[in-house]
Structures are given as structure tokens and as C-alpha cells.
Amino acid sequence: MARALRAWPAALAIGIVLAFALVMWIGWQRYDRDYVVTTEDDGSAVTQIIAERFAGASSLKVSELSGTIQSTARDVRGFGWLRSDQVVKMPFSVDYFIDASKIGPDDLEWIEGSRTLIVNAPDVTVARPNVDEARRTLVRTSGMFVTRQAGEELSRRTSAHAQGKALSVARSPERMAQARENGRKALGRLLGAPLAKMGYGETRVVVTFPSERPARNTEQWDVTTPVNQVLAKHR
Structure with missing residues (x-):
């Protein structure tokens, strides 16, 4: 027992050292990724991918907004004596998605009388704008003396x-409305196809988004049937 008690501080010390080493290793990995410049033998910097991640996606791309954006900025230094301005024009694009993985059986309802499939979809989301600075068509910098x-x-x-302007335009009511309409068509094709293959070729797919759905009225919705029951019955 006494020997085990004497060994406990040593094990604790080893654990602390290992944990510290792990933290240091992670910190170095991040520092190397973000700040260390990889060079050739002659000292010139190398163009390379430092870190990459690949992940599956369940989102359905429904729209894309693209065009050219003009951005301006001003910098003031030297107690207000050194003023410089810059105007840049470059292409941009913004993607719109619907997370199809969030559409479950409870979000699909079937009205037999009118052969209508109701899809209660999640709202359209706006991805981070992609501003292509490598394809800038204009860079105009002005100022008496522009430091590095x-x-x-x-x-x-x-x-x-x-980035901010492109995101603001992409999230405007007009663009969001257009993206939702495209989302209706995309989901209509996606969910209508399996029904058509099973003999429901005249099915009408109605897609609703959260802001369009009123509070659920149980008496009104009693006429519907979950779509999985419809498919099971058909089989």
C-alpha cells in the first residue's frame, strides 16, 4: 500500500508532462500551419496546401449569386498626415443551400384526394461569399505615401x-425569395422522382419554408397521411 502511495505522485507527474507535451505539439502544429513559411533550397517560398479537410455534405445547392463587386477602403497614419485609399473590383459568388438531411418522415405529408406531397423544408441558408481576389480587374491605390x-x-x-457587402446583398429579401423559389423546384424534382417511379406520376409537390407555415391546425391536418405510410401501402 505504501509503495502504491509513493508511486502515485510519480504517475501524476508523468501524466502532467505528457499532457503538457501534447499541448505543445498541437500548438506547434498550428503555428507551423499558420505562420511558418516553407521554402525551397534556394530560399524561395513554395506554393503548397498546408492543411486540408474533406467532409461529406448532405446539403442541396439550390442557387448561386455571382457578379463583380467594388470595394473601397481608407487608411490613416502618421497622426492624420498619411492618408491612402484603395478601390478594388473583383468577381464574387455566393451559394444557397437547403439541408436535406433535416427533412424527416414527419416533414413529409400526403393528401390522397389531390395526390399532393407536402414538404415542410428547413429554410435556405447562405454560404460564405467567395471573393476571387486572384481575378481582380481593378486595383487603384492613391495617397501621398503608401507604406507597406x-x-x-x-x-x-x-x-x-x-465579403460583408456580398453577404448583405445575398441575404436581401429579394435574393432570398428567389433562392427559395429555386429551392422549391429542386426539392420538387428530388422528392417527386421516387413517387413517379412507384406509379404516382401525377403527384404535386408543395414545398413550404418556416416563415410561410402558420401554426399547425390539427383538425385541418387530420386529412393527411405520412408519406412513408403511403409508400408502404403501395408496396
Whole structure:
């Protein structure tokens, strides 16, 4: 017993050392990924992918907004004496998705009389804008003296302003309405196909989004049947 008690502090110390080493290793991995520049033998920087992740997706792309965006930024330094401005034009795109994995049996309802499939879908989501700075068509920087730090800050600000503006336009009521309409068509094709193969070729697919659905009235919805029961009966 005494020997086990004497061994406990040693085991604890080893555990602490191992945990510290793990934290240091993770920290170094992140530092190497984000800050260390990989170079060739001659010292020139190498273009390479530092870290990559690949994941499956269950979202259905329903729309894409694309075009050209103009972004501006201003930088002031030297107690207000050094002012510089930058105007950039570059292409951008924004994707719209519906997470089809969130549509379960309870979200699909069947009205036999009118052969209508009702789909209570999740709302359309807007992805992060993709601003293609590599294809800039205009970069105009003005100022009496633009330092390297000012130039870097201007570039960062124009990029951030472009991202914000593109996202704001993509989320506008008009664009969201258009994306939802495209979402209805995409879900109609996706969910109507299996019914057509089973002999329900005249099926009408009605897609609703959360903002369009009133409070559920149980008396009204008693006339519907879960679609999985319909398919099971057909089989």
C-alpha cells in the first residue's frame, strides 16, 4: 500500500508532462500551419496546401449569386498626415443551400384526394461569399505615401468590405425569395422522382419554408397521411 502511495505522485507527474507535451505539439502544429513559411533550397517560398479537410455534405445547392463587386477602403497614419485609399473590383459568388438531411418522415405529408406531397423544408441558408481576389480587374491605390503596412491594411479592409457587402446583398429579401423559389423546384424534382417511379406520376409537390407555415391546425391536418405510410401501402 505504501509503495502504491509513493508511486502515485510519480504517475501524476508523468501524466502532467505528457499532457503538457501534447499541448505543445498541437500548438506547434498550428503555428507551423499558420505562420511558418516553407521554402525551397534556394530560399524561395513554395506554393503548397498546408492543411486540408474533406467532409461529406448532405446539403442541396439550390442557387448561386455571382457578379463583380467594388470595394473601397481608407487608411490613416502618421497622426492624420498619411492618408491612402484603395478601390478594388473583383468577381464574387455566393451559394444557397437547403439541408436535406433535416427533412424527416414527419416533414413529409400526403393528401390522397389531390395526390399532393407536402414538404415542410428547413429554410435556405447562405454560404460564405467567395471573393476571387486572384481575378481582380481593378486595383487603384492613391495617397501621398503608401507604406507597406498601409498597403497590407488596405488589402485586408477591401477584402473584408467585399465579403460583408456580398453577404448583405445575398441575404436581401429579394435574393432570398428567389433562392427559395429555386429551392422549391429542386426539392420538387428530388422528392417527386421516387413517387413517379412507384406509379404516382401525377403527384404535386408543395414545398413550404418556416416563415410561410402558420401554426399547425390539427383538425385541418387530420386529412393527411405520412408519406412513408403511403409508400408502404403501395408496396
